[in-house]
Amino acid sequence: MGACLGVCSLLSCVSCLCGSAPCLLCGCCPSARNSTVSRLLFTFFLFLGTLVSIIMIIPGVEKELHKLPGFCEGSGEVLGVQAHVDCSGFLGHKAVYRMGFAMAAFFFFFAALMVCVRSSKDPRAAVQNGFWFFKFLLLVGLTVGAFYIPDGSFTAAWFYFGVVGSFLFILIQLILLIDFAHSWSQLWLRNANESNAKGWYAALCAVTFVFYAASIAAIALLYVYYTKPQGCTEGKVLISINLILCVVVSAVSILPKIQDAQPHSGLLQASLITLYTIFITWSALANVPTQECNPTLLLRNSTGSVGSTQPMTTWWDAPSIVGLVIFTLCTLFISIRSSDHAQVNKLMLTEESRAGGGTEAAAESGVHRAYDNEQEGVTYSYSFFHLCLLLASLYIMMTLTNWYRPDDSLLVLHSPWTAVWVKISSSWAGLLVYVWTLVAPLVLLDRDFS
Numbered sequence: 001m002g003a004c005l006g007v008c009s010l011l012s013c014v015s016c017l018c019g020s021a022p023c024l025l026c027g028c029c030p031s032a033r034n035s036t037v038s039r040l041l042f043t044f045f046l047f048l049g050t051l052v053s054i055i056m057i058i059p060g061v062e063k064e065l066h067k068l069p070g071f072c073e074g075s076g077e078v079l080g081v082q083a084h085v086d087c088s089g090f091l092g093h094k095a096v097y098r099m100g101f102a103m104a105a106f107f108f109f110f111a112a113l114m115v116c117v118r119s120s121k122d123p124r125a126a127v128q129n130g131f132w133f134f135k136f137l138l139l140v141g142l143t144v145g146a147f148y149i150p151d152g153s154f155t156a157a158w159f160y161f162g163v164v165g166s167f168l169f170i171l172i173q174l175i176l177l178i179d180f181a182h183s184w185s186q187l188w189l190r191n192a193n194e195s196n197a198k199g200w201y202a203a204l205c206a207v208t209f210v211f212y213a214a215s216i217a218a219i220a221l222l223y224v225y226y227t228k229p230q231g232c233t234e235g236k237v238l239i240s241i242n243l244i245l246c247v248v249v250s251a252v253s254i255l256p257k258i259q260d261a262q263p264h265s266g267l268l269q270a271s272l273i274t275l276y277t278i279f280i281t282w283s284a285l286a287n288v289p290t291q292e293c294n295p296t297l298l299l300r301n302s303t304g305s306v307g308s309t310q311p312m313t314t315w316w317d318a319p320s321i322v323g324l325v326i327f328t329l330c331t332l333f334i335s336i337r338s339s340d341h342a343q344v345n346k347l348m349l350t351e352e353s354r355a356g357g358g359t360e361a362a363a364e365s366g367v368h369r370a371y372d373n374e375q376e377g378v379t380y381s382y383s384f385f386h387l388c389l390l391l392a393s394l395y396i397m398m399t400l401t402n403w404y405r406p407d408d409s410l411l412v413l414h415s416p417w418t419a420v421w422v423k424i425s426s427s428w429a430g431l432l433v434y435v436w437t438l439v440a441p442l443v444l445l446d447r448d449f450s
Contacts (some may be wrong), residue, residue, distance in 0.1 A: 034120070035379045038129045042110075043331055045139055046389050049103040050396050052143075056099065057092035057400055093401050093413060097155055098146040100162065100397030105146075106139050107390040114382035128382050159405050165394030166403075167422050170280070172388060173330045174430035177276055178437060180333070181269035189264055204268055211271035218278045219243055225295055226285040232293035235285055238424055242281045245431050246274040252438055261441040273434050277427045279326075283319040284423035287403055287415040297415060323399045331392055334385070 055061055110128070117124050185204070192200035219239065226235045252258060253270040288294040296318070403419035 034129055039334075039380070039385060041132060042107075042386070042389060043334075045106070045135070046103065046331065046392060046396075047328075049099055049139070049143075049393065050400075053096045053099045053396065053400050056095040059092075061092075090413065093404070094155065095147075096397055096400050097158055097162075098149060099143060100393055101149070101158060102139065102142040102146040103393035104161075104165075104390050105142050107386045107393060109138075111383045111386035111390060114386065117378060117382050119377050125378075125382075156405075162394045162398045163403075163418060163422055165391045166398045167426050169388075169391040169395040170423070170426040171429055171433070172334075172391065173326060174273075174276070174426070174433060176330050176333050178269070178273065178430075178434050181272045182264065182437070184272075185266060185268045186264045188268075208266075208268045208271045211268075211275045215246070215271070215274045215278050218275075218282065222278075222282060222285060226288070226293060228292065232290070234420075235288060235293050238284065238420075239281060242277055242424075242427060245428070246270075246277055249431055249435060250274065252435060257442060258438050262438065265438055269434070273431065277431060279319075279322060280423055280427040280430070283323060284420045284427070286319045287419040287423070289415045289417065294415075320399050320402060324396070327392065327396055327399065331389070334388055 114124055114128055117128065119125065120129070188200050188204050192198075192204075222239050223236075226232065227239070250267060250270040253265055253267060258265055286294065286296045289297070291297050398419075402415065404413040404415050
């Protein structure tokens with residue numbers, strides 16, 4: 001009898017996996033919006049692919065990848081160039097690129113499929129919010145197929161796709177960070193005004209001080225470890241430029257005209273943007289391909305070991321780990337909430353969530369399930385959401401491989417200057433976006449920025 005009940009329970013779970021999002025919500029969870037559950041499940045697929053990529057790049061697992069049929073045999077075309085080279089040290093790099101391709105293809109397929117879906121009444125909305133088992137099979141199939149892509153020029157070309165996608169995702173991260181900083185400041189200032197408590201102001205000042213102190217300490221460390229009294233001119237210039245820009249941005253945020261137009265703007269937002277800009281600068285300097293100016297430079301040769309004059313290293317470095325954490329937080333932010341600001345929602349193609357008719361029905365029935373809140377209109381752009389996950393998959397692919405590519409001799413995976421300039425330019429673009437959020441109410445007088 002117990003076995004029969006177990007089989008019935010399993011069949012019930014399988015039917016839910018083949019059905020819609022409401023089935024997938026467990027009884028111990030509160031009722032949730034269908035749109036939120038679907039986004040979380042797609043994000044779970046992204047995290048699952050990221051976990052697989054991390055596992056494949058672990059040195060112990062990487063050495064076993066040569067057992068995959070045809071993955072390293074022959075080495076006639078290693079990472080896109082004709083040569084006879086032992087590719088055993090490049091297997092983790094190749095595996096992450098192919099996993100990134102599979103995830104990008106998966107999300108591109110759904111981004112194209114979901115164009116112009118207006119409500120859950122569209123038949124394509126059922127595909128977006130259901131059939132999870134078949135989606136999982138599709139992702140597995142794309143992953144297996146990606147590992148059989150011939151080397152040829154695939155990796156060389158896919159590197160540039162990764163660079164462009166990562167640049168765009170860094171901009172999305174910056175937009176979300178700016179929105180978070182504005183929401184944070186507004187919330188604390190509103191609490192201070194409503195409660196008449198000075199503790200909120202003290203907390204605001206303390207957090208701002210911590211962010212600026214951390215930024216100053218980080219800048220000092222960058223000058224110490226990534227510059228030399230003689231040479232390393234690029235590092236000195238990049239650190240100095242971003243330092244000056246952060247000071248300018250902080251000064252602009254407290255100008256009287258800015259304060260009149262946006263009373264909630266202030267140094268909390270500027271300090272958080274400054275700290276993130278310094279992180280991007282650190283990440284860029286960690287890709288400078290000069291060993292004397294970059295103590296964290298990772299060198300790996302075609303046998304998977306480091307050159308004789310270099311200490312043993314792995315793929316992981318501190319900027320990559322911090323970047324992975326920020327990637328996780330931003331992806332979850334995209335998945336579970338809309339912005340408090342209408343302008344950001346318009347930019348990110350989201351809007352305030354509608355309760356829909358399912359809220360009351362779920363509450364009255366007492367059943368813990370996801371309810372359809374998109375019968376009258378979707379609460380987010382399905383295509384844009386998948387596009388964001390596509391860019392996230394490219395960003396995590398570049399992060400896990402440290403933005404490295406093989407050199408001309410195919411003996412060493414090295415860090416190109418391309419990675420440095422893409423990261424630095426993204427930090428400048430982010431500062432420009434933040435300044436625009438400050439001055440836009442003064443420039444566009446006919447627009448409502450409240």
